[in-house]
Amino acid sequence: MDALKKELENDLGDGASVLDIHNNPFFDFFSEKGSLRHGSHVNDAVLLFNTALNFLDRTPEDEDRELHVLAGDYLFSRFYMYIAKDRSYSVLRDMMKISKQLSSRKSRLAASGETPGADEVKWLLYAPMLYLVEHGFADGDLEVLIDEQMKTMDITSLPYITQE
Secondary structure (H helix, E strand, O other): OOHHHHHHHHHHHHHHHHHOHHHOHHHHHHHHOOOEOOOHHHHHHHHHHHHHHHHHHOOOOHHHHHHHHHHHHHHHHHHHHHHHHHOOHHHHHHHHHHHHHHHHHHHHHHHHOOOOOHHHHHHHHHHHHHHHHHOOOEOOHHHHHHHHHHHOOOHHHOHHHHOO
16 A cells, blocks of 8 residues: 555544545556656645545535545645645645636536536546646656546536536
């Protein structure tokens, strides 16, 4: 088990299962490090940031709501810690800009009822990860993995598309 998964499991204890990190191919991708060019703290931070965004997009069962919110907040806090450790404040600014854009677009989609195209769904789900490729932190294999995940994605499960 790689260090990041172990860290998450140690910190969250029994609650770590809610994140389902052992079935998340991005954690495997980032643990291999072969496709990562530089900035391992940045890569790990953005992985946590993207995971938190997508995790919090899901609607939990009533009995899991508190754990769901706490786990999402935990991922965001770890993101900030990794960014601070690496002093990658330009990445922090970029992630905040991306987050704002994502939030605005998801809100507009939920209000309008329109269905985004495949490229936009890819951006809505993986903009932080795509940033890593665009800025040379990871190679194109990351985008290949994203494209593979998109093939199995049921966009109707996204609350800003189903309006639930």
